[in-house]
Amino acid sequence: MSNSLLNYASITKKISMSIIGLFLAAFLLVHLTINLMLLLDDGGESFRAAAEFMGKNPVIKVFEIILFSAFIIHILLGIILWFQNNAARPIGYQRANITKTSLMSKYMIHTGIIIFIFLGLHFIHFYFVKIGLVSGLMGEDGHPDFYNSALELFKQPLYVIIYIVSFLALGFHLNHAIQSGFQSLGWEHSKYTPAVKAISTIYALVISVGFTIIPLFILIAGK
Ligand code: HEM
Numbered sequence: 761m762s763n764s765l766l767n768y769a770s771i772t773k774k775i776s777m778s779i780i781g782l783f784l785a786a787f788l789l790v791h792l793t794i795n796l797m798l799l800l801d802d803g804g805e806s807f808r809a810a811a812e813f814m815g816k817n818p819v820i821k822v823f824e825i826i827l828f829s830a831f832i833i834h835i836l837l838g839i840i841l842w843f844q845n846n847a848a849r850p851i852g853y854q855r856a857n858i859t860k861t862s863l864m865s866k867y868m869i870h871t872g873i874i875i876f877i878f879l880g881l882h883f884i885h886f887y888f889v890k891i892g893l894v895s896g897l898m899g900e901d902g903h904p905d906f907y908n909s910a911l912e913l914f915k916q917p918l919y920v921i922i923y924i925v926s927f928l929a930l931g932f933h934l935n936h937a938i939q940s941g942f943q944s945l946g947w948e949h950s951k952y953t954p955a956v957k958a959i960s961t962i963y964a965l966v967i968s969v970g971f972t973i974i975p976l977f978i979l980i981a982g983k
Contacts, residue, residue, distance in 0.1 A: 777837045778941035780830045804907030871933035878926035914978035931968030
């Protein structure tokens with residue numbers, strides 16, 4: 761393959777990775793908003809209502825297919841880009857730039873692997889119960905009782921620690937991912953870059969701190 765074709769393929773991959781990554785980041789805000797309802801003092805009414813709406817809405821069902829495809833493509837592209845960055849040999853004046861990029865990619869794959877492992881465990885706790893692959897706590901209506909499942913899960917300090925470590929990795933992953941996602945989409949400018957960096961950090965903090973509050977509150981307050 762010619763150099764320009766290789767460059768084109770690499771840029772296409774980066775742009776796809778960015779669009780999908782930003783979509784996944786947006787999903788997290790919706791997921792967090794619903795999960796924070798676990799902390800309301802209403803016996804799970806709001807959380808159940810939101811979960812039911814999400815479960816029955818046909819738009820959400822289509823969204824779920826897009827979401828899972830996005831996860832798989834994001835992971836595959838991430839692995840391919842990581843191998844490509846590792847294979848790149850720094851030469852001449854490009855040395856500093858490439859070295860910095862490979863370091864960043866290395867750091868992204870590590871936090872990415874932690875999130876991937878977390879998702880495996882998280883699906884065993886919730887999603888696989890929903891699709892009937894794993895048995896779990898069921899409600900009187902015969903559907904999974906995710907409200908009480910979450911409360912039971914986060915009464916166990918080991919799971920609280922595993923979830924919080926994963927949210928920390930997620931925060932680091934998001935902070936760099938959002939910045940570099942916007943960069944790959946061409947938003948690199950002395951005017952916008954500081955704002956993009958600030959937005960990425962604030963978003964990453966909101967997501968990771970927001971998710972962390974849930975298990976911590978349940979464990980400490982003993983809901
Ligand atoms: C305290 C933290 C969290 C709790 C209590 C929680 C709870 C849940 C529950 C109850 C479900 C099943 C929802 C349903 O299908 O009706 C679910 C699904 C899911 N969660 Fe989480 N989650 C948490 C954090 C996360 C994080 C940090 C991620 C991503 C890195 C994530 C990704 C997913 C995905 C991809 C699904 C399946 C998609 C879906 O069903 O819509 N979750 N989670």
